[in-house]
Amino acid sequence: MKKPLLEVKNLTVKRGDKTVLRNFNLSLGWGEKLVLAGANGVGKTTFAETVLGFLPFEGEIFFSGKPIRDKKDFRNLRKKVGYVFQNPDDQLFMPTVRGELSFGPENLGLPPGAIGERVERVARKLGIKRLLDKSVFELSYGQKRLVSIACVLTMEPQLLILDEPTNGLDRENWERVANFLKKTEKAVLVITHDRELINYLRWKVIYLSEINFVSSLNLQFG
């Protein structure tokens, strides 16, 4: 049987002296789609940031069956896992939308023709072709969200992780993002507590709950 695309075993992550995730397990197959849900502050973003290699952790992370341990492993993983940040302003930094969408494939060392092709194709898919020559500063929040998704897609990742992708979107952009997610054939992990999106996608949902609630009860009665 083929190994899962992403497998996380007994993941424990601390932020400061607070244990945010404890012995968390998750497995996602090739092409599989999952929703990671849970209240504010339970550690959804922490999970994503750990998988991308931004935070120290205990436990095991495997990507296409290979253990991911050191900096080099995570650098390689980030070429295959596209992460759309919770806040698009944390992600976008190039002067133009076209520059933003080209940045990833340029870093992968693709020739200019192939980059231009990818940029056009992804922009068409997300309905943002008319934004390509705009400055990122001219964009609305919803447009920035679409651009942040697009600039991850131009890397052609094997797995997409999107953190609260529909937060703060108007109806039109909500539908663009939701439709894109529904249609894509990639493996996707969507972090969200948008009920409407969860109902619309009808994907398997994993709920993360507040582990520290349990440990504080233990303290009280222990």
Ligand SMILES: Nc1ncnc2c1ncn2[C@@H]1O[C@H](COP(=O)(O)OP(=O)(O)O)[C@@H](O)[C@H]1O
């Ligand atoms: N940069 C940080 N430094 C310290 N603690 C943090 C930081 N970011 C988040 N936390 C803490 O980690 C916990 C989980 O946060 P987060 O992963 O952002 O949750 P979620 O994405 O589910 O809302 C929260 O209790 C939060 O206070």
Ligand SMILES: [Mg+2]
């Ligand atoms: Mg979050």
